[in-house]
Amino acid sequence: MVKYTKEGNIRIIELEHVPVSEPLWGEFLFSFDEVMNEVAEDRETSVVVMAAAEGALDLTEVIPLLDYELYPSLTATVSRLPSPLITAAGGNIAGPGLELFLVGDIRVASVDSLFSLPQVSLGFLPQDGGTQRLPRLVGRTKASEMLLTGMSLKDQEALRYGLVHRLYPPETVKDEALKLARNLSIQAPFALKFAKEAITRGLELPLAEALRMEADLYFLLHTTEDRKEGITAFRERRKPRFLGK
Known part of the structure; x- marks a missing residue:
């Protein structure tokens, strides 16, 4: 579910699909938090890439399972990373998946991506920073519309509003993210x-x-x-x- 590799001073976290099951999601959250803590404490890290498989950040169905009284937060450790973070994903990026995606300092996605925070329309509230990070990126007006109605933002609109930095064909998103990371990794x-x-x-x-x-x-x-x-x-x-x- 979480694959962690190193390439020089670049740290690469790859996220695969996790079945909609509370035990499996609990296992994933603990594993993910452990990996992110290791990355945060690694003094040789210059750049971090978090690349999700196509559709792996469509977490709408997971919303009722995320009880942070029992499990680690999806974004708490990630948001404390001292090194620049590149988040990369494709397909639908929704709910807690979008909240995780928003933590990236540089955010890249596929040209077919849709972005949404549907928690309110399901009777929940974003609990991984969505109500705070989204308006800081796209502005209060668009963020209010997305949060209160659950509407999706299409790829080009997301690019125009600054939710993403770059869009690529689905099959190249991860490679392009790594290319960006390599360019950053030669900096001080x-x-x-x-x-x-x-x-x-x-x-x-x-x-x-x-x-x-x-x-x-x-x-x-x-x-x-x-x-x-x-x-x-x-x-x-x-x-x-x-x-x-």
Whole structure:
């Protein structure tokens, strides 16, 4: 159900279809949480790719099974990842599946994807951040329409509203996500993490406080060996060799 592999400093989590069964979903949630904790604590991680099989994030039927008094949250550990996260999926991306997808710093999907949060129309409420992350991405007006009516957003509309960054043919989504990850993985790991932190935390702060935080992270980056390597490589007109130090 959860496949975890490493490619250099890239961590790859692949999600397969999980049958609609409370015991199996409980097993999946514990396994998934364990993997994500391992990734979060791995200091050699620069980029994380979470790629779901076609339709694997269509979790509408799972909504009644997700009792977080018994099981780990689907998004809690993922949202604390310090490294950039690329989420990749295709087909219907619905309910808790969309909530998980939204945690990605870069989100890619297939050209046939549909996006929805139907919990309210089923008598439930999103409990993995959907009511908070969706309006931050697509705006209050469109988020309210999606959340209150359960309507689906089509692929091109999702791209236009900023719910996804890129759309690809279904058979290439995972490969394109890995290509993006490889492009990111050659950057300085600390610079990537600090940039993510500045964006994520800064949006929750008043502008003056966010600017002070950005300055603090900038000066903290000065203490890393990778920054020195970047300057040296620029002066020597060569590509930098970042080591995450």
